[in-house]
Amino acid sequence: MNFTPDQRSAVYEAIHNRRDIRKFLSTPLEDEKVERILFAGHHAPSVGFMQPWDFILIQAQETKDALALAADKERRALAIHFAAEGREDHFLQLKVEGLREAPLTVCITCDPTRGGDHVLGRNSIPETDILSVACAIQNMWLAAYAEGIAMGWVSFYKKSDVRRILAIPPHIEPVALLSFGYTDHYPERPILEESGWAKRENFQSLLHRDRW
Template identity: 45%
Template structure:
């Protein structure tokens, strides 16, 4: 019988450590670079297993994973996105609308697999260990699952794009998601043969990565900020 007690907390060796940091450093949000090649079942299972290994408050594991391959359903999702995307474009100042429109966001149909990650906020019952004073911890836990999946996908040579522009009620109706369930992420998943060296929005001049030194504060929030 395996021992369920604590085991050795040994650091990774140099090659293992480098691989972890490489996955973190080179992970990208893929928008338009997906290949049509199918994602084999065992590979998809591995990245879903990685997501399922994420930490969760009270070990409630609030996530579910809706795998969407049907092209007609993906086209319907793209229509939901397109309506919201047109609204989003108008929210930016006129000088940025052209740059926004130039961003190619075709992964919903182009990627062979879409994945909707949800959070069941009732799964742990009314009182959940660790959520008693911060009720949003289940949402944060589900985001951890998305990050696990993303890094595992990068290690497999698979790109992931996070679609966040949609009206959740429309998406839930299309995918028959119950009202009480929260949609956390809609992801496009597929092989890619190239990735941006830097995040695409940085490479295209939309924004720059902030210097880390300006974001680290010792002992508390800095005065005057």
């Protein structure tokens, strides 16, 4: 825990410059890089050290196509909700996944039964198992950045569709589909910000001192 200034800068650079990416090149990924990214996920913190994650590596085109179809179904369903706000067309122009083209997609899951009935710390807040998986995802995102590989988080799907396509048992939660690949466009700002969909909140307005 004694970083040089360069090492410290590298950590903040990864945190601030990491982006969610939905356009990928077909260039294959090196196995050793993928392994390091997955291993970074496996070293995330987890409630009671329950490590509730599994990683399903998806490379078969047939499976990618099926997942892309499930995501598209969900995207169209969501579009209706933006119609009332007059934002349906803008929403439908956004690319919200790159499942077909990404050379690798990882479905990261959560097993709520791992660690038995009484996982230390999880009794009070049951969703801490999913939060632990989210920590693993962020580790993978930062590790991918360090490897020069882009990642996109896809949550546009019905869990039942993903369970069926990937043969996931009913008690296991498919938390996210994470697409990985090289890209020729890694934007400086979030894509949703660049396209005028959303803005970053003012940081100062989110700070509270001593009480809400």
